[in-house]
Amino acid sequence: MSVKNQITIAEIARQLEVSKTLVSLVVNGKGDKHNISESTQKKVWNKVKELNYKPNSVARSLRTGKTQSIGLIVADIANPFYARLARIIEDYLRPFGYHLVISSSDETAENEVNLIDTMIEHQVDGLIIASTQKDSEKFQELQSKNYPFVLIDRYINDIQTNYVGVDNYSGAYSMTKELLKSGYDKVYYLSVTPDYLSTIKERERGYLDALSEIQPLIRKVDFNAPHKDLENIIKEIMNADIHKPVLFSSNNHVAKACLRIIRAYGIKIPEDIALVSFDDIELFEFSDPPIAAISQPIDRMGRFAADVLLKQLSGKTQYPVKHILKTTLVNRKSF
Amino acid sequence: MSVKNQITIAEIARQLEVSKTLVSLVVNGKGDKHNISESTQKKVWNKVKELNYKPNSVARSLRTGKTQSIGLIVADIANPFYARLARIIEDYLRPFGYHLVISSSDETAENEVNLIDTMIEHQVDGLIIASTQKDSEKFQELQSKNYPFVLIDRYINDIQTNYVGVDNYSGAYSMTKELLKSGYDKVYYLSVTPDYLSTIKERERGYLDALSEIQPLIRKVDFNAPHKDLENIIKEIMNADIHKPVLFSSNNHVAKACLRIIRAYGIKIPEDIALVSFDDIELFEFSDPPIAAISQPIDRMGRFAADVLLKQLSGKTQYPVKHILKTTLVNRKSF
DNA sequence: GTGAAAGCGCTAACAG
DNA sequence: CTGTTAGCGCTTTCAC
Numbered sequence: 001m002s003v004k005n006q007i008t009i010a011e012i013a014r015q016l017e018v019s020k021t022l023v024s025l026v027v028n029g030k031g032d033k034h035n036i037s038e039s040t041q042k043k044v045w046n047k048v049k050e051l052n053y054k055p056n057s058v059a060r061s062l063r064t065g066k067t068q069s070i071g072l073i074v075a076d077i078a079n080p081f082y083a084r085l086a087r088i089i090e091d092y093l094r095p096f097g098y099h100l101v102i103s104s105s106d107e108t109a110e111n112e113v114n115l116i117d118t119m120i121e122h123q124v125d126g127l128i129i130a131s132t133q134k135d136s137e138k139f140q141e142l143q144s145k146n147y148p149f150v151l152i153d154r155y156i157n158d159i160q161t162n163y164v165g166v167d168n169y170s171g172a173y174s175m176t177k178e179l180l181k182s183g184y185d186k187v188y189y190l191s192v193t194p195d196y197l198s199t200i201k202e203r204e205r206g207y208l209d210a211l212s213e214i215q216p217l218i219r220k221v222d223f224n225a226p227h228k229d230l231e232n233i234i235k236e237i238m239n240a241d242i243h244k245p246v247l248f249s250s251n252n253h254v255a256k257a258c259l260r261i262i263r264a265y266g267i268k269i270p271e272d273i274a275l276v277s278f279d280d281i282e283l284f285e286f287s288d289p290p291i292a293a294i295s296q297p298i299d300r301m302g303r304f305a306a307d308v309l310l311k312q313l314s315g316k317t318q319y320p321v322k323h324i325l326k327t328t329l330v331n332r333k334s335f
Numbered sequence: 336m337s338v339k340n341q342i343t344i345a346e347i348a349r350q351l352e353v354s355k356t357l358v359s360l361v362v363n364g365k366g367d368k369h370n371i372s373e374s375t376q377k378k379v380w381n382k383v384k385e386l387n388y389k390p391n392s393v394a395r396s397l398r399t400g401k402t403q404s405i406g407l408i409v410a411d412i413a414n415p416f417y418a419r420l421a422r423i424i425e426d427y428l429r430p431f432g433y434h435l436v437i438s439s440s441d442e443t444a445e446n447e448v449n450l451i452d453t454m455i456e457h458q459v460d461g462l463i464i465a466s467t468q469k470d471s472e473k474f475q476e477l478q479s480k481n482y483p484f485v486l487i488d489r490y491i492n493d494i495q496t497n498y499v500g501v502d503n504y505s506g507a508y509s510m511t512k513e514l515l516k517s518g519y520d521k522v523y524y525l526s527v528t529p530d531y532l533s534t535i536k537e538r539e540r541g542y543l544d545a546l547s548e549i550q551p552l553i554r555k556v557d558f559n560a561p562h563k564d565l566e567n568i569i570k571e572i573m574n575a576d577i578h579k580p581v582l583f584s585s586n587n588h589v590a591k592a593c594l595r596i597i598r599a600y601g602i603k604i605p606e607d608i609a610l611v612s613f614d615d616i617e618l619f620e621f622s623d624p625p626i627a628a629i630s631q632p633i634d635r636m637g638r639f640a641a642d643v644l645l646k647q648l649s650g651k652t653q654y655p656v657k658h659i660l661k662t663t664l665v666n667r668k669s670f
Numbered sequence: 671g672t673g674a675a676a677g678c679g680c681t682a683a684c685a686g
Numbered sequence: 687c688t689g690t691t692a693g694c695g696c697t698t699t700c701a702c
Contacts, residue, residue, distance in 0.1 A: 059679030083418035288623030394695035
């Protein structure tokens with residue numbers, strides 16, 4: 001059952017009749033710095049290969065206080081947005097010797113706090129979090145302990161932290177303007193509950209500001225069970241015989257639910273009702289018709305976040321650092 | 336920069352004027368077993384709360400040899416199939432106190448070996464791997480070291496290991512039969528290179544066996560750059576003016592590439608050319624038209640894999656364990 | 671009922 | 687150039 005015959009530095013030292021220190025130094029590439037002779041170093045390396053020695057990083061971590069691991073906490077790793085983000089971050093971090101511990105908070109603030117605590121117990125060197133917290137309490141605690149972390153996608157009010165995200169406000173603003181320009185003046189904005197997330201609030205603000213004189217039409221949808229709410233909203237719109245109605249979904253999850261309902265009812269996009277969404281996903285490109293959306297630069301977000309954390313870990317920069325990236329409007333024939 | 340004021344068991348012991356042993360016992364719930372008085376235990380717990388003590392699991396791991404972490408290695412965590420799998424496995428494992436270290440091998444055998452080594456250095460308690468290895472060498476090594484692992488999705492020849500996957504053969508077989516039944520006798524099977532993966536081979540075998548008398552039409556596509564190959568194949572078919580041609584894609588990635596090309600050329604599915612795929616993804620439900628596919632029971636796969644590993648970790652069962660799950664044919668109007 | 675002490679495998683002063 | 691020593695924070699045998 002248990003793993004046997006683990007070769008340690010002590011075993012190498014014993015066989016070579018040198019000290020553990022010597023072996024440690026060589027293995028960690030500090031041989032030259034300590035003027036250890038070529039021949040001794042070679043001897044060590046040969047033994048390392050012969051015995052297939054692998055350092056025990058747990059022991060090293062206990063000693064150095066560094067685990068070379070980064071915690072990534074997102075709402076749901078199965079969500080393509082976060083999955084892609086995870087992949088980008090992993091690729092960026094690996095060359096620096098870090099690996100990722102990934103967990104999903106399931107959009108629950110309490111779960112998230114538990115995950116953060118667990119990860120800290122496991123001594124991850126830093127945290128990247130797409131947070132679902134309502135307030136800044138937990139992050140204040142992290143800051144007071146000097147724990148390196150960067151918020152991604154969503155920020156939290158009342159606290160200055162590292163943050164990488166997109167300009168949700170102007171994304172929603174420009175999409176709304178685009179709709180108005182195309183003659184849509186009944187723009188139904190589909191927000192979600194719970195609605196305290198910064199992304200959701202900013203998008204709604206962008207929508208409202210773009211409307212200016214026009215009557216806002218905000219509808220709230222239960223994020224975890226959007227179907228029923230959406231069915232009512234869509235029925236309401238269709239029955240009221242509105243001229244050129246358009247649904248502006250605040251995220252891809254709700255937009256997919258819209259598509260299902262619209263298809264089930266045999267409603268035509270964009271003739272009967274138009275549909276656009278925040279957060280572009282591959283599916284929108286292939287759906288019938290393709291759905292216009294606000295695309296987020298996921299790759300750049302991920303790299304920036306990883307980079308900010310890395311810099312903080314190496315003590316190289318001032319904090320906090322904020323990166324707000326621009327979104328892109330992907331125009332497709334859904335409106 | 337560094338994290339300060341970490342409370343240790345020694346600090347609690349000092350303040351309470353008891354031994355570290357005592358504190359450790361209580362904190363690990365072994366107080367009663369060692370007949371430690373109620374009042375002493377209470378004292379310890381109060382102090383733990385007062386100082387907000389969190390055990391250092393790295394130290395614990397060094398001592399116990401267990402890290403409570405499981406490594407998950409897949410081809411690409413951004414692939415919806417693996418992302419979903421990761422989520423399921425994480426949820427299954429968390430209640431047992433395990434967390435997941437996730438890495439993507441990018442379909443490269445060498446990367447995968449490096450990831451396995453790194454994870455072992457970091458002392459993960461077990462490994463779940465959707466392997467891209469050509470041979471069983473690495474896994475023989477793991478077995479000889481008694482390292483617990485389970486292969487998922489893809490198996491490796493010439494070695495008996497824990498394995499959880501689907502019946503790729505019968506999935507492809509039944510899809511092919513279904514196509515024949517619908518009058519398609521020009522079934523182009525789109526395989527991928529590299530083609531040594533068990534999933535790919537089994538699917539091809541299922542396709543071939545189902546054809547019986549009919550002429551097989553296998554085309555190989557470069558997995559990492561399918562576009563060019565597919566363009567040639569599709570052109571070839573369209574130019575040859577075949578009666579009722581159908582493309583059977585061996586995976587979702589290639590099917591998406593087909594969709595892009597078919598759309599770009601203005602070709603109609605299923606009138607001009609039909610299209611079906613192995614491995615159902617959400618996108619197929621929404622595309623125009625929806626694409627029929629062989630759906631894999633990802634959730635069950637993930638849970639089984641996690642369960643098998645857990646059982647091995649607790650030394651509860653005989654090895655190896657194999658679970659081959661049934662696929663489902665999702666019939667949509669693409670043929 | 672409780673504690674002393676050893677040690678997991680490694681790194682880093684410090685010594686010579 | 688190389689070695690001795692002292693822990694990192696925790697668990698666990700053994701002893702009282």
